[in-house]
Amino acid sequence: MRPLLLGGARLLDGSVVDVTIKDGLVVDAGSHDAATWETGADVDVEDLDGYLLLPAPVEPHTHLDKALTGERVTPTYDGLTGAARTWQQQAVTVSRDDVLRRGRDTLRELLWSGATAVRTHVNRSCGEDPLLALRALVELRESVADVMSLQVVYLSSKASSPEELRSAVSAGADLLGGAPHTAADPAAAQAAVLVVAGQTGVDVDLHTDEELDPAARALAALVGQVLSSGFVGRVTASHCVSLGTQTPTERADTIAGMSSAGIGVVALPSTNLYLQGRALPGSSSPRGIAPLRELLDAGILVAGGADNIRDPFLPVGRPVRDGVAAGDRWSSHRRGGVRRGQRDGPSDHGAASGGAGGGLARRPPGDTSNEPDGRDRASTSRPPRHLRRTGRRAQHRAT
Ligand SMILES: [Zn+2]
Numbered sequence: 001m002r003p004l005l006l007g008g009a010r011l012l013d014g015s016v017v018d019v020t021i022k023d024g025l026v027v028d029a030g031s032h033d034a035a036t037w038e039t040g041a042d043v044d045v046e047d048l049d050g051y052l053l054l055p056a057p058v059e060p061h062t063h064l065d066k067a068l069t070g071e072r073v074t075p076t077y078d079g080l081t082g083a084a085r086t087w088q089q090q091a092v093t094v095s096r097d098d099v100l101r102r103g104r105d106t107l108r109e110l111l112w113s114g115a116t117a118v119r120t121h122v123n124r125s126c127g128e129d130p131l132l133a134l135r136a137l138v139e140l141r142e143s144v145a146d147v148m149s150l151q152v153v154y155l156s157s158k159a160s161s162p163e164e165l166r167s168a169v170s171a172g173a174d175l176l177g178g179a180p181h182t183a184a185d186p187a188a189a190q191a192a193v194l195v196v197a198g199q200t201g202v203d204v205d206l207h208t209d210e211e212l213d214p215a216a217r218a219l220a221a222l223v224g225q226v227l228s229s230g231f232v233g234r235v236t237a238s239h240c241v242s243l244g245t246q247t248p249t250e251r252a253d254t255i256a257g258m259s260s261a262g263i264g265v266v267a268l269p270s271t272n273l274y275l276q277g278r279a280l281p282g283s284s285s286p287r288g289i290a291p292l293r294e295l296l297d298a299g300i301l302v303a304g305g306a307d308n309i310r311d312p313f314l315p316v317g318r319p320v321r322d323g324v325a326a327g328d329r330w331s332s333h334r335r336g337g338v339r340r341g342q343r344d345g346p347s348d349h350g351a352a353s354g355g356a357g358g359g360l361a362r363r364p365p366g367d368t369s370n371e372p373d374g375r376d377r378a379s380t381s382r383p384p385r386h387l388r389r390t391g392r393r394a395q396h397r398a399t
Contacts, residue, residue, distance in 0.1 A: 001023070002042065002043055002044050003020055003021065003022040003027075003042070003043045003044070004020070004021045004022075004043065004044045004045075004046065005018055005019070005020050005021075005043045005044070005045045005046070006018065006019040006020075006021070006046050006048050006053065007032070007034065007045055007046065007047050007048060007049075008032050008034065008047060008048050008049045009048035009051055009052075009053035010048075010051065010052050010053065011029075011052075011053055012052070012054065015031075016031075016032040017029050017030060017031060017032055017053075018030055018031070018032050018033060018036070019053065020043070054114065056114055056115065056116040056117070057113075057114050057115050057116075058115060058116075058117040058118070058303070059110050059115045059117070059118040059119065059305060059306060059319060060119050060236075060266050060303040060304075060305045061119055061121070061205075061238050061266045061268060061303075061305030061306070061307055062110075062118065062119070062120050062121070062305060062306050062307060062308075062309060062319065063120060063121050063122070063123075063307065063308055063309075063311065063313075064099070064102070064103035064106055064107070064118075064120040064122070064137055064140070065094065065099050065102075065103070065120075065122045065123055065133040065136070065137065066087060066123070066308065066311040066312070067102050067103065067105075067106040067308070067309040067310065067311055068102040068105060068106060068309065068310050068311065069087075069090070069094075069102070069310075069311045069312065070310040070311050070312060070314075070315035070316075071310075072090055072093075073086050073087075073089070073090055073312050074086075075312065075315055076312075077278065078278060078279070079276070079277075079278040079279060080210060080211070080275045080276070080313070083275060083312045083313040084182075084312075084313075086312040087123075087311070087312045087313070088126065091123070091125070091126050092126050092127060094125065094132075094133060095132075096132060096133075096135070096136045096139075099132075099133050099136035099137065099140075100136050100139065100140055103120075103136070103137055103140045104140060104143075104144075106309055106319060107140070107144055107148065107150070109309075109318060109319050110148075110319045111147060111148055113318075113319065115148070115319075116147070116148045116149065117148060117149040117150075117151075118148060118149070118150050118151070119150075119151040119152075119153060119175075119205070119305075120137060120150065120151070120152055120153065121152075121153040121154075121155050121177055121205070121207075122134050122137050122152055122153065122154060122155060122173075123155050123157070124154075124155060124156075124157045124159060124160055124164075130159075130164055131154075131164075131167060131168055131171050134152065134154050134168055134171055134172070134173060135171055135172070137150070137152045138152055138171060138172035138173075141172070151174040151175065152172065152173055152174050152175075153173065153174065153175040153176065153177040153205045154168035154169075154173035154175075154176055154177065155177045155178050155179065155207075156176060156177065156178035156189070156192070156193050157178070157179075158182070158183060158189075160178075162192065162195070162196050165193065165196040165200075166196055166199065166200055169196075169200040169202055173202065174202065174203075175197075175202050175203045175204060175205050176193050176196060176197045176200075176202055176203075176204055176205075177193070177204065177205045177206055177207065177238075178190065178193050178206055178207065179206070179207040179210065180193075180206060180207075180208070180218050181207070181208065181209050181210055181211055181216060181218050186216075186217075186218035186221070187217075187218060187221035187222075187225070190206055190208075190218060190221070190222055190225065191225055193206065194225055194226075194229050194231060194235075197231070198229060198230070198231070203231075203234040203235065203236075204231065204234065204235045204236070205235070205236040205238060205266075206218075206222070206235070206236070206237060206238065207238050207239055208222065208237040208238060208239055208240055209237075209239065209240055209241055209242040209243060210238075210239040210241050210272075211241055211242055211276075212241060212242060212245050212276055212277060212286050212288055213242055213245070214242055214245040214246045214247075214250075215242075216242035219237055219240055219242070219243055219254055219258070220253075220254045220257065222235065222237060222261075222263065223254065223257035223258055223260070223261045223263065224257070226261040226262075226263060227257075227260065227261050231261075232260075232261055232262045233262030234262070235261070235262075235263050235264075236263070236264045236265070236266055237258070237263050237264070237265050237266075238265070238266040238268060238305070239266075239267075239268055239272065239290065240265055240267070240290040240291075241272055241276060241288050241289070241290065243290055243291060244286070244287065244288070244289055244290060244291045245286055251291060251294060252294075255294060255295060255298045255300065256298065258295075258298070258300055259298050259299055259300060263300070264300065264301040264302070264303070265290055265295055265300055265301070265302045265303070266302075266303045266304070266305050267289060267290040267292055267302060267303070267304050267305070268304070268305050268306075268307040269289045269304065270306060270307060270308075270314060270317060271307040271308045271313055271314045272287075272288040272289050273287065273288060273289065274313075274314050275288075275313065275314075276288030290302075306319045
């Protein structure tokens with residue numbers, strides 16, 4: 001395959017460069033020189049004048065087994081508990097083929113928005129085989145491996161035994177998860193997940209304190225459990241809603257512990273804004289979002305995800321990555337923006353937006369640091385969907 005030269009592309013720092021892609025890898029990102037590429041004979045050239053060129057973004061948290069089921073149910077409009085009940089009422093109808101079809105359709109939407117790495121959680125199935133949906137998504141993961149990386153997190157439930165969790169890993173789960181805040185003893189529930197994760201050698205991504213109650217302390221307990229179990233740097237806490245409702249002192253203590261334990265956070269503003277606080281009157285209910293500014297200031301690795309995509313938990317929306325990144329900004333009161341000649345730090349703009357971070361740079365074959373699984377996904381086999389036309393007005397405003 002001939003190399004592809006992306007000519008005159010604008011990067012986030014405002015510079016205009018020519019990017020050369022060869023055998024699926026970015027091999028050069030040099031200063032723009034139209035005279036060179038306009039006469040080049042041995043490369044395919046794409047003129048990117050007026051386009052912004054971004055690293056492929058990452059979707060760090062979604063639920064492919066639930067996605068696109070919103071039209072099957074009547075919304076209850078009574079928050080997370082009602083949405084979970086609604087999901088369970090129709091979950092028995094979910095088959096392998098159904099999960100595959102909806103999962104593939106959702107991944108296609110994500111790919112078209114530029115995402116080449118996705119982490120999905122998957123529920124325990126309610127039929128004879130509790131791993132049915134997991135097996136379907138593992139099958140889907142293998143079928144899309146040539147264009148994107150898919151990680152599957154098996155969600156432990158109240159009905160799950162340690163043996164079931166071990167079977168999930170054997171069946172292909174990349175990580176173990178759960179929603180311990182729904183258990184009678186959240187700390188014990190997440191400890192059980194950590195035990196099996198330690199036995200099977202996988203990392204953990206938990207739905208943590210997905211509630212407004214400031215007394216919820218699963219996240220604080222998780223800090224101690226991680227520090228004492230050798231899981232430092234291997235645990236992600238998704239949601240962290242109650243953290244935002246606690247006093248500044250309580251919050252600072254927990255965040256300091258999270259930093260020591262290397263716990264990363266995935267904030268999920270869309271679902272949290274939709275579900276949290278529905279029972280409260282008026283429009284001044286708590287925002288229900290992880291406190292991103294304080295987490296980022298503490299050096300916590302933070303990402304933003306779409307979570308639910310047109311299902312009982314969030315019946316509207318699309319998994320478009322730049323939309324999620326924008327949502328992080330307006331919903332979480334994050335500071336700063338991206339202007340010409342200035343960009344946020346890698347953890348602020350890259351991870352917090354679900355982006356791969358790090359920007360475009362020459363990377364020789366073998367240097368695959370941008371992808372969570374170590375694989376580089378620069379693709380020349382299809383139109384570069386992650387290009388966004390900025391237009392003259394946008395460029396002028398950026399200066
Ligand atoms: Zn979730």
